[in-house]
Amino acid sequence: MKEMNDKVEAVVERALSAIENAHTTAALEEARVRLLGRKGELTTLLRQMKSVDPEDRPKFGALVNSARETIEKELDERARVLVAAEKAARLELERIDVTMPGRAPRIGKIHPLTRGIMDITEIFVEMGFAVVEGPEVETDYYNFEALNTPQYHPARDVQDTFYVNDTVLLRTQTSPMQVREMEKREPPVKVVVPGRVYRRDQVDATHSPVFHQIEGLLVDHDITFTDLKGTLAMFARKFYGEERKVRFRPHYFPFTEPSAEMDISCAICGGAGCRVCKQEGWIEVLGCGLVHPNVLRAVGYDPDELTGYAFGMGVERLVMLKHGIDDLRLLYENDLRFLSQF
């Protein structure tokens, strides 16, 4: 019996040291199976019951059972410790400092050109104009012919055109929409037309093969040049500020008669003359005039009944003047250091 006692004790000893040496719950689970399972030492001991003196068998049974209890208790104890340690480690790993200041997301802004188009059209909407848009791929008829600019007309030269074929082109101006709108509507017609236009120009500080224009057209009974001047002067004050002065200079456009260009007083020098206004004190911002009778005729309007005015402005130029931008390319390069200033 003494021999058996020693054996059981040795098994318990080894078991406790194995438990002690399990450093993860997974290792401990392996140890549990190894120690208490069907192939474990304890089970093997129990199988030797036959060789024990029948008198001693109850004692031996009790001994093995108590050994088993000791091992189980130790396993449970160790399991509690390891589970707690692993949980603590996981929490540490997943720790979030809720007091840490966040990273502010960069907030997007509307591009200064888009802003310009929105602001300009809005001013005209307030004055009762509807906003319409039209095709960038146009026909020669709408872009030139119906605008009193027949083939070989010298005005075609200054708008070097991208042709798709003999009769189809990329519009060089938003003016073709004058014709399209008059064809479509009964007078009065009162629209502004923002959009992209195309010309075969080399890129430099003031040129781009793609740029934006806003066209305006009002056709009704008894429309005069005074109406045009009042409307555009109002626009200039709203867009550039109340203190801005405007002046109209005679000019030539095929589709208006009479035609004019509008200048605004130079904001840099206040009219005294500087580099920006080329010592003029004035800066040209748009073309305008009274709709030419030939244009009215082309859409089937009677020029003896109806009159109208039209104007067209380059958005890039207006936006550059408003913000003091001296290079048009800045508007297309999308450098955030530039864009974030608006």
Ligand code: DAH
């Ligand atoms: N379409 C002209 C251009 O691109 C601008 C223009 C001038 C438009 C006079 C007009 C106008 O409607 O009346 O240069």
